[in-house]
Each structure stands twice: as structure tokens, then as C-alpha cells.
Amino acid sequence: MKICGHDYKVTIEFADGMKREDDKMWFGQVRISTGVIILWPKAKRNVQEESLIHEVIHAILSHSNSKCEHDESMIQAIAGGLYQLGVGRFLWNIAKPKKVK
Secondary structure (H helix, E strand, O other): OEEOOEEOEEEEOOOOOOEOOOOOEOOEEEEOOOOEEEEOOOOOHHHHHHHHHHHHHHHHHHHOOOOOOOOHHHHHHHHHHHHHOOHHHHHHHHHOOEEOO
């Protein structure tokens, strides 16, 4: 998929850096430098779709040279609203996430 003209691949896998300091897991992670969005494999599909939106928003903000902070609660509120509008399924069909073992 392309985000702001940059190629991204979306994978479903356990990856370094997905474990938070409180020993819980992040549901997704975007790696701007390598053009990869990683989704946590144990999350349900609807959570993965919403997480995909969340990470796409981070990528858009990063590529737009926006001066705004990546406020997690604001990004999650926007991602949740877009998910309710069907954007998660739309992005999923474009990205075609691949499971990585």
C-alpha cells in the first residue's frame, strides 16, 4: 500500500519492540524508515483493522512533516471513528497483510 507516496507492507507477526514497559503488547507498530506496519497476531481481526488505521495515521503525520505531536489518545479516537465508518476493512483489502512466522 502507499501512504503519502511511500510504499508500505503490512505484516502480522510477533516483532521486537511490541512489548510495552507494563508487559502488555502493542497491537500495532509502524516503522517509517523501512516502510513496514506490523500487527500483533493474537489480536482479533477487528482489532487488527483498527490498529492498521492507527498506524496509518502515524505514518501520515510522519510523512507530512507535521509539527503536531503524535498524541496517542487523539490518534486512537480518530482511528476508532474511522473504523466505525468501514475504513479498516477498506485499508485491509488494499494492504493485504501477510502472516510472518
